[in-house]
Amino acid sequence: MIESIRFRDFRGIHExxxxxxxxxxxxxxxNNSGKSTVLEALYLTATLSRAATCTVHYQSDNVDTYDVLxxxxxxxGEHPVKRLWARHNYVGLPxxxxxxxxxxxxxxxRDSGVPVKALELYTGQGFAEGEEESIASVxxxxxxxxxxxxxxxxxxAIWGSDxxxxxxxxxxxxxxxxxxxxxxxxxAWVLRGTPAVAExxxxxxxxxxxxxxxxxxxxxxxxxxxxxxxxxxxxFGRVFKIERPFGAQFLPTPDRQQVQGWIAxxxxxxxPIDAWGxxxxxxxxxxxxxxxxxxxxxxxxPALLLWEEPELYQHPxxxxxxxQGVANLVRGKPIQVFIxxxxxxxxxxxxxxxxxxxxxxxxxxxxxxxxxDGKLNSSWFDRDDLVVWLEYGWDPxxxxxxxSPLRFHLRQEEI
Amino acid sequence: MSIYVFVEGETEARVLKTIDKRxxxxxxxxxxxxxRIISDLRARLGPSLERDAPIRLLVxxxxxxxxxxxxxxxxxxVRDVVNRTMRERVPGTPSVTLSPLPDFPSVYTLAxxxxxxxxxxxxxxxxxxxxxxxxxxxxxxxxxxLQPEVAAALIVEKRWNLSADDLCKKVxxxxxxxxxxxxxxxxxxxxxxxxxxxxxxxxxSPAVFAEIVTAHxxxxxxxxxxxxxxxxxxxxRS
Numbered sequence: 195m196i197e198s199i200r201f202r203d204f205r206g207i208h209e210x211x212x213x214x215x216x217x218x219x220x221x222x223x224x225n226n227s228g229k230s231t232v233l234e235a236l237y238l239t240a241t242l243s244r245a246a247t248c249t250v251h252y253q254s255d256n257v258d259t260y261d262v263l264x265x266x267x268x269x270x271g272e273h274p275v276k277r278l279w280a281r282h283n284y285v286g287l288p289x290x291x292x293x294x295x296x297x298x299x300x301x302x303x304r305d306s307g308v309p310v311k312a313l314e315l316y317t318g319q320g321f322a323e324g325e326e327e328s329i330a331s332v333x334x335x336x337x338x339x340x341x342x343x344x345x346x347x348x349x350x351a352i353w354g355s356d357x358x359x360x361x362x363x364x365x366x367x368x369x370x371x372x373x374x375x376x377x378x379x380x381x382a383w384v385l386r387g388t389p390a391v392a393e394x395x396x397x398x399x400x401x402x403x404x405x406x407x408x409x410x411x412x413x414x415x416x417x418x419x420x421x422x423x424x425x426x427x428x429x430f431g432r433v434f435k436i437e438r439p440f441g442a443q444f445l446p447t448p449d450r451q452q453v454q455g456w457i458a459x460x461x462x463x464x465x466p467i468d469a470w471g472x473x474x475x476x477x478x479x480x481x482x483x484x485x486x487x488x489x490x491x492x493x494x495x496p497a498l499l500l501w502e503e504p505e506l507y508q509h510p511x512x513x514x515x516x517x518q519g520v521a522n523l524v525r526g527k528p529i530q531v532f533i534x535x536x537x538x539x540x541x542x543x544x545x546x547x548x549x550x551x552x553x554x555x556x557x558x559x560x561x562x563x564x565x566x567d568g569k570l571n572s573s574w575f576d577r578d579d580l581v582v583w584l585e586y587g588w589d590p591x592x593x594x595x596x597x598s599p600l601r602f603h604l605r606q607e608e609i
Numbered sequence: 610m611s612i613y614v615f616v617e618g619e620t621e622a623r624v625l626k627t628i629d630k631r632x633x634x635x636x637x638x639x640x641x642x643x644x645r646i647i648s649d650l651r652a653r654l655g656p657s658l659e660r661d662a663p664i665r666l667l668v669x670x671x672x673x674x675x676x677x678x679x680x681x682x683x684x685x686x687v688r689d690v691v692n693r694t695m696r697e698r699v700p701g702t703p704s705v706t707l708s709p710l711p712d713f714p715s716v717y718t719l720a721x722x723x724x725x726x727x728x729x730x731x732x733x734x735x736x737x738x739x740x741x742x743x744x745x746x747x748x749x750x751x752x753x754x755l756q757p758e759v760a761a762a763l764i765v766e767k768r769w770n771l772s773a774d775d776l777c778k779k780v781x782x783x784x785x786x787x788x789x790x791x792x793x794x795x796x797x798x799x800x801x802x803x804x805x806x807x808x809x810x811x812x813x814s815p816a817v818f819a820e821i822v823t824a825h826x827x828x829x830x831x832x833x834x835x836x837x838x839x840x841x842x843x844x845x846r847s
Contacts, residue, residue, distance in 0.1 A: 299718065399762065465841075506647070562656060564661070567662065571658035571659060571661060572659065573655075573656035573657070573658075573660055574655075574656065574659070575655075575656050578648065578651070578652060579651075579652040579655055579656060581652075582648060582649050582652035582653070583652060583653075586638060586649070588638055590656065593635065593656075593657070593660065
């Protein structure tokens with residue numbers, strides 16, 4: 195499980211971090227407070243699963259070689275850097291600093307802010323041509339006696355020498371200037387704990403609702419997870435209170451690269467899920483992926499769900515049932531969940547699940563992020579805190595008393 | 610800078626609103642009894658300690674001597690929860706203590722610069738009658754309500770044909786004596802407050818009565834009666 199994260203110059207965060215995570219983490223805070231940045235850093239870290247060798251050319255002209263990790267595709271077969279590139283609408287291809295030559299990826303750094311001139315990455319089989327477009331970071335595994343490790347010179351070059359010893363974790367170095375704090379050139383973050391494996395990492399955001407389900411993922415799960423489609427139908431039926439018997443089916447899209455989910459009642463014609471409302475489309479796709487993750491995650495290959503704004507498209511009652519469904523799917527499983535939200539209803543529903551012991555108090559934290567002049571701070575709320583805050587009408591998102599918009603409007607009309 | 614106030618009940622909240630009405634810089638919590646104050650204090654203080662913003666907390670407690678409670682035990686319970694919460698949130702912080710304000714031994718305070726945190730604990734220790742089982746904010750209210758000019762103002766408002774002196778006698782001796790003769794003892798200030806309200810036909814709760822009374826008290830008398838409470842507020846604002 196990921197226990198903490200600290201940043202240097204990643205996106206809007208110049209410094210700071212979050213010191214404690216649990217299995218289920220709710221990230222709240224104002225716009226531009228770092229919630230998505232945290233999700234993206236976790237995504238990039240968890241998808242660093244492929245062993246590689248990295249020759250580093252320091253500015254001092256020293257050259258050294260280290261074992262590192264580079265990124266591979268996630269649960270849905272997507273390249274993380276390309277995914278982030280698309281999320282932020284950057285023009286052109288990522289990794290313009292990279293070139294490919296006979297199985298080797300060369301990275302020439304420019305104004306990166308660290309004493310490194312260039313990197314050369316290679317693996318036993320060699321990188322395929324085109325892979326240089328999907329690699330923008332390396333992960334360096336760290337352990338308690340970090341200063342005695344061979345990779346210490348690289349860690350201290352990209353992070354500095356103030357790294358406190360910890361049991362297990364990863365230092366990540368990202369050379370994509372667009373992802374660095376005000377284009378400082380590069381960024382780094384230190385993650386304590388054990389991240390998920392890339393093929394069990396799911397980043398579910400607004401865009402995920404629009405997309406069909408990748409064929410490769412579908413085929414892999416169909417052959418791996420017994421009763422998968424039945425499980426999807428049961429879970430989806432509970433969220434949307436569908437009492438008529440129905441099945442969840444999947445048919446290829448015209449390009450045969452993806453599949454589309456269908457809801458097939460016994461007594462009516464089937465409808466593609468994309469013909470349903472947006473809330474149902476979003477929930478169906480999330481549950482399709484999460485029912486699979488819930489079945490395939492193991493302690494040796496844990497999973498990670500990064501879920502951005504679950505409240506999008508959802509009616510409050512459906513949202514409550516969806517959150518309960520997700521809680522049921524991850525409870526007792528080696529799946530770590532990070533949810534970013536602006537919704538008090540999401541916070542209230544998670545608190546309700548804690549009060550009713552559908553979720554264990556030891557497994558859940560709400561983290562209120564605050565980003566001021568590039569410095570990230572966070573305050574945590576456990577079950578007891580949340581219960582008291584919500585009972586009294588204090589709003590953990592704003593640290594103020596919650597004022598219902600309805601009350602406001604009624605007062606306005608009185609005036 | 611806003612002060613968050615923990616109260617045991619509605620009476621403290623109403624009194625505070627009256628004495629702070631000009632500044633309105635206090636956010637007063639719902640009074641849900643003394644047993645909730647410690648857990649509420651932990652919940653409010655904990656997340657706030659990790660923010661880069663000043664924290665100002667005022668805790669108002671009654672002294673429930675009949676349950677064996679002492680000033681020391683109340684101070685200790687507040688100090689312990691502050692220390693526990695700080696250890697949890699700000700590792701490495703030394704233990705804190707609460708010190709009484711020099712002129713007001715019923716007000717205990719704490720001031721830290723990092724984090725910017727001030728706390729004042731006001732313990733109601735005044736008992737209008739020595740034999741009362743506990744000291745509460747109602748003792749202060751009762752004492753104010755029995756001031757001749759306040760009693761007179763309340764009578765005038767009610768258009769009651771009664772002198773202030775007669776009203777006070779009925780509240781403090783005539784009716785309590787009849788009750789006592791019938792085996793009914795008045796044990797705390799709130800009993801007298803209810804009696805007072807019944808006599809002047811103020812059909813309301815002790816909390817609302819407290820607000821009505823304090824609204825009729827001359828500013829100087831109010832400041833004198835609640836001097837320790839005002840000193841606690843001044844400490845938080847300094």
